[in-house]
Amino acid sequence: MATVRIPPVLRPSVGGEKEVTADGSSVGEILHALAEAHPDTQSQLFAADGGLNRYVNVYLNDEDVRVLDGLETEVSDSDTLVILPAMAGGSPWQGA
Amino acid sequence: MSPSGAEVLREIKSRIDEVDPGVVREQITNGAVLVDVRETDEFAAGHIPGARHVPRSLLESRIEGAVRDRSQHVILYCASGNRSAWATRTLIDDLGYENVESMTGGFTLWKDRGYEVEVPRTLTAEQRERYSRHLLLDEVGIEGQQKLLDAKVLLLGAGGLGSPTALYLAAAGVGTLGIVDNDTVDVSNLQRQVIHTSDRVGVLKVDSAEETIRALNPDVNVVKYPVRLDAENIMEILPGYDVVVDGLDNFPTRYLLNDASVRLRIPVVSAAILGFEGQLSVFKPYDGPCYRCLFPSPPPAELAPSCGANGVLGVLPGTMGLLQATEVIKLILDVGEPLIGRLLLYDALAARMTEVKIRRDPDCPICSRDPEDIGDDELGVFPDYEAFCAGAH
Numbered sequence: 001m002a003t004v005r006i007p008p009v010l011r012p013s014v015g016g017e018k019e020v021t022a023d024g025s026s027v028g029e030i031l032h033a034l035a036e037a038h039p040d041t042q043s044q045l046f047a048a049d050g051g052l053n054r055y056v057n058v059y060l061n062d063e064d065v066r067v068l069d070g071l072e073t074e075v076s077d078s079d080t081l082v083i084l085p086a087m088a089g090g091s092p093w094q095g096a
Numbered sequence: 097m098s099p100s101g102a103e104v105l106r107e108i109k110s111r112i113d114e115v116d117p118g119v120v121r122e123q124i125t126n127g128a129v130l131v132d133v134r135e136t137d138e139f140a141a142g143h144i145p146g147a148r149h150v151p152r153s154l155l156e157s158r159i160e161g162a163v164r165d166r167s168q169h170v171i172l173y174c175a176s177g178n179r180s181a182w183a184t185r186t187l188i189d190d191l192g193y194e195n196v197e198s199m200t201g202g203f204t205l206w207k208d209r210g211y212e213v214e215v216p217r218t219l220t221a222e223q224r225e226r227y228s229r230h231l232l233l234d235e236v237g238i239e240g241q242q243k244l245l246d247a248k249v250l251l252l253g254a255g256g257l258g259s260p261t262a263l264y265l266a267a268a269g270v271g272t273l274g275i276v277d278n279d280t281v282d283v284s285n286l287q288r289q290v291i292h293t294s295d296r297v298g299v300l301k302v303d304s305a306e307e308t309i310r311a312l313n314p315d316v317n318v319v320k321y322p323v324r325l326d327a328e329n330i331m332e333i334l335p336g337y338d339v340v341v342d343g344l345d346n347f348p349t350r351y352l353l354n355d356a357s358v359r360l361r362i363p364v365v366s367a368a369i370l371g372f373e374g375q376l377s378v379f380k381p382y383d384g385p386c387y388r389c390l391f392p393s394p395p396p397a398e399l400a401p402s403c404g405a406n407g408v409l410g411v412l413p414g415t416m417g418l419l420q421a422t423e424v425i426k427l428i429l430d431v432g433e434p435l436i437g438r439l440l441l442y443d444a445l446a447a448r449m450t451e452v453k454i455r456r457d458p459d460c461p462i463c464s465r466d467p468e469d470i471g472d473d474e475l476g477v478f479p480d481y482e483a484f485c486a487g488a489h
Contacts, residue, residue: 005450008370008371008373009370018443018446053395054391054392054393055391055392055393055394055395056395057390057391057452059452059453062450062451062452062453063452063453064452064453064454064455067455082441082450082452084439084441084452085395086347086390086391086393086394086395
């Protein structure tokens with residue numbers, strides 16, 4: 001199972017975990033599995049049309065999945081997905 | 097009877113090639129190497145741009161370091177043309193250089209003709225002492241230190257991130273530090289905002305920061321902006337700065353800053369923190385992605401957490417602020433690999449750094465266009481954005 005890094009803003013939705021594992025062989029399968037296990041993440045990750053929200057970036061290891069095959073990008077068990085919502089700036093990332 | 101010095105000099109001049117300063121100017125552009133053979137203090141007081149310096153007293157031992165190829169066309173000059181004549185003879189007769197000339201009239205005639213002169217600026221004795229650990233580094237040295245002293249860095253915020261950044265940039269001798277902050281020091285700031293002190297609670301942060309910086313390094317000119325950065329003032333404040341350090345605390349200003357900095361081609365060293373985690377990147381317009389390439393739009397208000405206070409481990413902005421300061425200095429000195437097109441994620445509890453790549457978006461609404469085409473009314477604009485933070489409360 002691939003590892004998914006959960007950003008601070010989504011942690012309340014996954015019981016406070018920093019990392020979870022999820023089944024699936026593609027980015028889309030894994031994120032849907034995550035949303036199924038933790039329904040609160042659904043609307044934060046996915047837009048109404050089923051695509052990723054534009055203010056959420058997902059990286060396969062260090063590469064943005066949008067420059068790979070998007071949700072179709074293949075993922076192996078040794079891979080790590082990093083979820084990074086827009087949060088540079090102060091809300092919730094406070095410069096002060 | 098042995099000939100006098102003047103007679104020997106006349107004899108030397110009669111058999112070496114002397115060349116007029118006007119001709120020297122042309123020959124430099126044709127690849128001739130110019131060597132200044134005067135003493136170090138004379139050279140330091142002013143010399144011909146591009147000249148290499150080998151004092152005549154050290155000619156035999158050092159010329160190979162300056163000019164390795166003995167067939168290279170070399171022109172020597174001194175103050176008046178005499179020492180360079182002696183030196184020309186030495187290079188030809190004793191050291192086997194094949195194509196050496198002496199400039200007639202020396203540096204004095206060159207200056208009298210009104211030709212270009214380079215006067216290297218020097219550090220004061222106090223500065224040499226103060227920055228001695230920088231001067232020992234090849235990557236900094238006198239030239240790099242001068243770049244730091246000439247640099248103008250704008251800090252957005254004298255808070256958690258801005259405090260350590262300002263302290264270290266001031267200590268490093270960054271000559272001008274602009275600080276934008278309309279806030280006053282609160283006792284709850286002191287857990288992390290280390291540029292302020294307990295006895296300055298209630299004082300404007302720009303004033304408090306200035307006091308600390310002055311005490312630390314009198315070389316630094318502090319420019320204070322006790323305002324909140326907004327669309328009305330950003331194009332008045334940013335121009336003229338070499339680097340902007342972003343410690344902004346809200347989305348709308350973050351996008352406003354991005355758009356204005358792209359238009360002005362000013363790199364932004366950006367950091368953000370929450371709890372035990374931080375992130376950092378350098379947005380250098382047109383060399384790498386901009387903030388809108390990373391996040392084309394902010395999250396809707398209902399999905400963004402409160403704009404109110406969040407917890408933060410006091411040392412975390414210290415870590416992130418100093419990583420920002422490091423990136424600023426790298427940009428000024430043009431050394432190393434700046435964090436352009438890369439986002440660094442730091443997890444203090446795990447003691448782990450992760451890096452992800454940020455790509456330029458060829459369709460970016462801002463940086464895919466020429467800076468001149470980005471209008472004032474477009475800076476920081478988003479549909480329905482005005483009520484963003486108000487709606488989140």
